[in-house]
Amino acid sequence: RTVFTIHNIEYQGKMPNEFFKDVIGLDEGMRSVLTYDGCINFMKAAIVSCNKVTTVSPSYAGEIQDPWYAFGMEDLLREHSFKLCGILNGIDVDLYDPTKDPVLKKNYSQKAFLMGKKECKKALCEEMGLVYDEDKPIVAIITRLVPPKGIDLIRYVFDDIMARGAQVVILGSGEREYEDYFRGCAERYKGNVGVKIGFIPDLSRRIYAGADIFLMPS
Numbered sequence: 001r002t003v004f005t006i007h008n009i010e011y012q013g014k015m016p017n018e019f020f021k022d023v024i025g026l027d028e029g030m031r032s033v034l035t036y037d038g039c040i041n042f043m044k045a046a047i048v049s050c051n052k053v054t055t056v057s058p059s060y061a062g063e064i065q066d067p068w069y070a071f072g073m074e075d076l077l078r079e080h081s082f083k084l085c086g087i088l089n090g091i092d093v094d095l096y097d098p099t100k101d102p103v104l105k106k107n108y109s110q111k112a113f114l115m116g117k118k119e120c121k122k123a124l125c126e127e128m129g130l131v132y133d134e135d136k137p138i139v140a141i142i143t144r145l146v147p148p149k150g151i152d153l154i155r156y157v158f159d160d161i162m163a164r165g166a167q168v169v170i171l172g173s174g175e176r177e178y179e180d181y182f183r184g185c186a187e188r189y190k191g192n193v194g195v196k197i198g199f200i201p202d203l204s205r206r207i208y209a210g211a212d213i214f215l216m217p218s
Contacts, residue, residue: 004050006043008148009064010071013042037072047076053084061086096208103202104209117210124210127203128169128194129186136192138167140211142204143218145174145182150217155181162189169194169207 015023019040020031036044047053055061061084063069065077077084095101098116099109105123108116118134125132139161143149151174161168170182170193179197186195196203208214 001051002049003052003054004046006053006055006064009043009069009073010148012044012071012073013040015040015042036076043073044076047073047080051083053077053080055084055086056089058086058088096205098209101205101209103205105206108209120206120210121212122210124169124206125167125194127206128196129191130167130169130194131191133167136165136167137212138169138210139213139215140207141168141170141172141215142207143172143216145172145178147175148218149174151178153217154215158185162192166213167192167194169211171196171198171200171204171207173197173199 017035017039020026020034024034024040026034033048034040034042034045055064065074065081065084067074070077098104098120099107101107104120106116106119108120121134121138122132124130124138130138141154143151145151155178158168168185168189170185173179182193182195183197186193
């Protein structure tokens with residue numbers, strides 16, 4: 001049996017119809033399975049063919065059956081709603097456990113929090129090029145830099161966040177426009193904004209351990 005998970009319904013694997021014959025090489029009888037809204041659509045084929053469709057939260061499972069959020073897939077998902085469910089995304093509490101994570105400057109627990117957190121914050125500032133200031137909260141953004149993640153919302157209020165005396169660290173990659181914007185922020189707010197473009201799991205754990213606030217508009 002097969003489970004298909006929709007993380008972001010905007011990315012459907014759309015291809016021109018010629019793709020079926022020129023690249024996929026399946027029997028012509030399978031064309032109808034892969035065709036949706038006038039083109040080849042791999043997400044449609046997965047939804048139709050799998051035994052279960054999951055997505056990243058119960059609320060998102062409802063949203064993607066609404067035309068406002070579904071990017072044209074609402075009718076298909078309503079038809080297959082009997083096998084659709086949402087499982088809420090969460091953090092791996094073993095991997096991201098600050099009491100034993102080997103990539104942290106200093107391990108800490110809820111009971112012995114302040115000193116360990118302080119050391120992790122100092123180390124994060126050094127790694128991300130920030131000037132350490134214990135009175136300034138570090139706001140962390142770890143995400144793909146694409147519109148569905150709410151990056152435009154962050155851009156809209158970024159200068160206001162900085163005006164309130166915060167520091168910001170950003171880890172992620174995505175559209176060049178957003179990558180360049182945050183690189184520019186690091187230049188404008190040198191010492192108070194740190195940016196790493198890429199997917200760096202160990203750094204994400206150090207950011208979680210050293211930052212004060214997580215900003216996740218999506």
